[in-house]
Amino acid sequence: MHCMKIVTLAGGIGGARFLRGLLRAEPEAEITVIGNTGDDISLFGLRVCPDLDTVMYTLGGGINEEQGWGRAGETFTVKEELLAYGVGPSWFGLGDRDFATHIVRTQMLEAGYPLSAVTAALCDRWKPGVRLIPMTDDQVETHVVVDDPEHGRRAIHFQEWWVRTRAALPAVSIAAVGADDAKPAPGVLEAVEEADAVLFPPSNPVVSIGTILAVPGIREAVAAKTVVGVSPIIGDAPVRGMADACLTAIGVETSARAVAAHYGAGLLDGWLVDEADAAVAATGVDGIEVRSRPLLMSDPDATAAIARAALDLAGELS
């Protein structure tokens, strides 16, 4: 019997927690994670990859469990000193342990290594138990056009919108700058082609999964496989984060049904919704098999059961 091959597309916290459940549900599987790099940002001359790091720290045992991102036992001496020099931004929480990751990454990138090789090198330390590949080695950055009461309509980096303004400025539009010309990182398309199933964790459908799918070639490769997604929306609200602000920006209603329809039957084969959305399962979404079950990733066992259900549905549909 062959070892099951699973590909997941993943953003940050939600994706990382789902992956922890998936590893628990299917410890023998060969899991490849295609990580979102659209919210990468250069700060203080260092390249920061928040989603890749959240996956790496979470699966490698280094995550701050309470906040879901950043390192456990973190301190903020470097950031405080930078602010003493008048060097910000102050709104992005880089800790001392985290700084080391960005220093290593930046040094390798400047030496000419592609991000995929850098990520593999960092994972040599963390041993996340999955193969973590950035969606692309090219620079793709999500920018958000906002109507800023002070500065008028302008585009700001996703992180500035998300972290500094807490997505409180309504987004006029969201763009993955550079995505059109990006190529999937080495191994991405091969992993998808060889996969028995592709899973979408309850990551942000716009700025995480949507950005990964915006890299030319990835959507087509994924669409050719059995794809099961886990709804990031329960009732009319995101399980966590501010996905509603992103959905509104692209004209999609914040509901489990609307997100499934947004992905579409051409991409998605199965869709898990929460029991609160049993009505969606009852009426269905055109061409997509919808099942309802508890979706709160409240503890490792609950999360593993969600992952198990996604795999079972994929097995049924393939």
Add this chain to the structure above:
Amino acid sequence: MHCMKIVTLAGGIGGARFLRGLLRAEPEAEITVIGNTGDDISLFGLRVCPDLDTVMYTLGGGINEEQGWGRAGETFTVKEELLAYGVGPSWFGLGDRDFATHIVRTQMLEAGYPLSAVTAALCDRWKPGVRLIPMTDDQVETHVVVDDPEHGRRAIHFQEWWVRTRAALPAVSIAAVGADDAKPAPGVLEAVEEADAVLFPPSNPVVSIGTILAVPGIREAVAAKTVVGVSPIIGDAPVRGMADACLTAIGVETSARAVAAHYGAGLLDGWLVDEADAAVAATGVDGIEVRSRPLLMSDPDATAAIARAALDLAGELS
């Protein structure tokens, strides 16, 4: 009466401590410090300027008083994390507070600012009470040729020789790589020309003062002024550091007399030696006025008295 203008050339710890005494002795003077950058090094993709920082931290109240370099209250989280990634060197002690300085510096350098502008920006925070200018904006790095028992004869960075081997590998030769093509940083020659006196603190005559003088134009400008030096050698040993290893490498005896003769009467007008070297003062050094007095910078008052004596001798000789 015009405000006294003083220029000092300075290395790290000895220079910084002397400067603190000079500020105490002559608080109204306009003091320009020409800092050695020959022991600058790039580590982890960051530009580190140990001597400039030691002067800045010491005069700005941020120095670790016990060790004489690095920040007070320092922690080493970033370094430990870098080592956890397998990224060294482990022998260079960069603390978290210090890292912030190098991050700001590197970011400004990469944005195109010359080191002199970067240094001025960093000093905006520290307010050292002197004008601190790097000897040059060009890259000059001191390298040391050693006979390495493991790797044969090879050139290593000064810091590797000084910090990693504690200067235990005998130096075959010492070179300030890049000095020949370097230009004095903006303001250096002007400050020397306008100076009432140029002082050499008890810094290393080879790899600190010697390196500064190796930048074309600086030696000639300094030689035209009244120059008084403070011997870094008492008896037959350096007051601190391993200046003897450097002097041996260039064929100069480790003695107050030999160092004065090495600078030469063409450069030096006055020379302060310790009471232990009263014989040098008694017999004199050709063309140089030598005075003996206590030279141990044991506390701020003692250091201020040394600086006062150097200024008085300069006044007498000008």
